[in-house]
Amino acid sequence: MIELRGLKKKFGRLTVLDDLDLEIPSGQATGIVGPNGSGKTTTIKSILGLIKPTEGDIRINGELVNNRWEYREQIGYMPQVARYPENMTVEELFRFIKNIRGYQPVADQELIEHFRLGPELKKRMRTLSGGNRQKVGAVLSMMYDPEILIFDEPTAGLDPRSSVQFKKKVRELKEVGKTILLTTHIMSEIEELADYLIFIVEGKIKYHGPMADLLKKHKAQRLEGAVAKMMEEAAA
């Protein structure tokens, strides 16, 4: 379980995360939704230790991870916008990551095939299409078989077939009990993949709990309707 307690983040005078208290359950997929600029990526980056919170604690499986780095080995991260060594070819990049880690990945070949990246391996990163860069990010996030996977708008830029391939992989990861956290603006994707939902507006949690409870509460069949209602309530 990932626990956030009293998490605050300020950038100068702007409060971006305002006292977040929540639990992200293990072995399930959790979707974070909310309007643009509501703090989703900042929450993810805080969990990853890429942003230092102004206040508050983050615990993973009960252990406080503030200012500690080792725990990041258990997390695979696919960022919204990734920066890579642009002159490396895709295969050089994979080799580079293996050298940094110092041990062999569990599933790189299988993932390269799954995402049909074979024809891209000899291309330099700077020449890849946006969608293929995303797929490289997906492989990097999964190839060491981490317990926790965090995907920030993972299917933005993927063509429909690749998006289906990505979601199939996420379902497989769920089946083997991984903890998954993902953000997306595509509500149907959250419905397909997530069991648990976090709704965040202007850095405040407006809902967190099982997806089914939210739909029941708002008497909605589809998530889009429930989220639209919550957005109206938040704006009122």
Ligand SMILES: Nc1ncnc2c1ncn2[C@@H]1O[C@H](COP(=O)(O)OP(=O)(O)OP(=O)(O)O)[C@@H](O)[C@H]1O
């Ligand atoms: N390094 C930074 N310095 C200053 N402000 C920042 C920084 N990073 C994020 N912000 C601000 O924090 C707020 C939340 O940003 P964040 O990227 O977490 O939103 P988001 O919910 O992921 O949005 P989106 O749906 O558009 O991706 C925004 O107002 C953004 O401008």
